Amino acid sequence: MELHGMKCEACLTGAPLVTHEDADKLNKLIPDWNIVEQEGMKRLERVFKFPDFAGALDFTNRVGKLAEENNHHPAILTEWGKVTVQWWTHKIGGLHMNDFIMAAKTDELF
Ligand SMILES: C[C@H](O)[C@H](O)[C@H]1CNC2=NC(N)=NC(=O)C2=N1
Structure with a gap:
């Protein structure tokens, strides 16, 4: 099945981090996302472009709704014409x- 059709399971302390090898494979399925490191933790990041602030804000709200539905929450930076989304799992400090x-579900909203 494609990534966007999969279910996001509850975040549990002690759940496995994705290995380097698997991260590379999974990253190929979401090629517009970069793996970045912040505060010592790997995160998935993508910048989405819009023609104005309203479009960026509307997308932000749709990502917020997706997060609430899945009980998995991103960092979102909303700017004029631009939304930066980061996904990682706080509870296990990484991906x-x-x-x-x-990330795949976020792409579907764009
Ligand atoms: C209780 C609840 O399941 C957790 O606090 C969830 C909420 N959303 C979350 N979102 C993300 N990205 N990582 C988490 O570890 C996380 N934990």
């Missing part, structure tokens, strides 16, 4: 399979 699923 879980959920983050790749949520």
Whole structure:
């Protein structure tokens, strides 16, 4: 099944981090996302472009709704014409399979 059709499971302390090898494979399925490191934790990041602020804000709200539905929450920076989304799993301090699923679902909203 494609990533965007998969279910995001509840975040549990002790859940496995995605290995380097799997992260590379999964990243190929969401090629517009970069793996960045912040505060010592790997995160998935993508910048989405819009023609104005209203479009950026509307997208932000749709990502927010997706996050609430899945109980998995991103960092979102909303600017004029631009939204930066980051997915990672706070509870395990890095990337879980959920983050790749949520990134694919975010792409579907764009
Ligand atoms: C209780 C609840 O499941 C947790 O606090 C969730 C909420 N959303 C979350 N979102 C993300 N991205 N990582 C988490 O570890 C996380 N934990």
